[in-house]
Amino acid sequence: MATTLAPAQVDTAHVSGRRKIQFQDHDEVLAEVERLASGGYRQLGNWSLGKIAAHLAAAMNIALDGASVRAAWPMRMIARFIFKDKVIRGPMRPGFKLPAKFAASLIPDVAADRDGIETLRTAVRRWKTEPQRHPHGFFGALTPVEWEKIMLNHAAMHLSFLVPGRA
Numbered sequence: 001m002a003t004t005l006a007p008a009q010v011d012t013a014h015v016s017g018r019r020k021i022q023f024q025d026h027d028e029v030l031a032e033v034e035r036l037a038s039g040g041y042r043q044l045g046n047w048s049l050g051k052i053a054a055h056l057a058a059a060m061n062i063a064l065d066g067a068s069v070r071a072a073w074p075m076r077m078i079a080r081f082i083f084k085d086k087v088i089r090g091p092m093r094p095g096f097k098l099p100a101k102f103a104a105s106l107i108p109d110v111a112a113d114r115d116g117i118e119t120l121r122t123a124v125r126r127w128k129t130e131p132q133r134h135p136h137g138f139f140g141a142l143t144p145v146e147w148e149k150i151m152l153n154h155a156a157m158h159l160s161f162l163v164p165g166r167a
Contacts, residue, residue, distance in 0.1 A: 012045045013095025018160040022090070023152040026124045029056070029159075033120060036162050037113055045094070045161035050116030052158045054108035057116070057123035059154060062105065063147060064126055066134035069101045079138035087139075088146050090153035094161070102137060127151070 023029050036049050047055070071079065098106060111119070135141050142150070 010044070010046050011095065012161070013093070015044050015094070015161065017044055017163065018094075019163060020091075021156045021160055023156055025152070026127060026155075029152065029155045030121060030124055032159055033117055036159070036164060037117055039164055040166040041162040041164055042166075043162060045158075047158070047161070048110070048113060048116075049162055050111035050113035051108060052162070053113070053116035053120040054111040055106060056151075056155050056158065057119040058106050058108060060123040060127050060151060063133050063136070063151070064123075064130055067137045068105065070135070070137045071099070071102075076138055076140060080140060084139045087153065088149045090149065090156065092153045092157035094157055 021032070023032070033049065033053055041049060043049075070076070108116070131144075133142065133144060133147050136147075136150070139146075139150075
């Protein structure tokens, strides 16, 4: 009896050939996502465009609606004092493994590109029109500017693993 092995996971902390990209606003993120969807892309990491788009949308929705979980107090203190400024300044470093209790709400099941992009479009519309922001699960309360920078750096890090052009 033959067994089917799961595809090998890429160690995203050590991927070469990633793009260096930066976004000034979420309209630029959506434009890049649309460009990748229409022109094709080569995937250097573990996630497709649809999965990345759905993940970015999930992060935005949690910021808007609030999270059902948060990191333990010692982890929040470490994150606030050691990592917060680095994440806000960017670029974000890949390879971080989300604890299981966060992964359940932030890492979507595999989404078709079209579905993930539509989910992201909806989240961006909400982000631009709804002013509320809940505390970050690791960093706590953030200003609107800090939230914006974190979200844009987050999008740039994930989308850096997709190289435009046909695979």
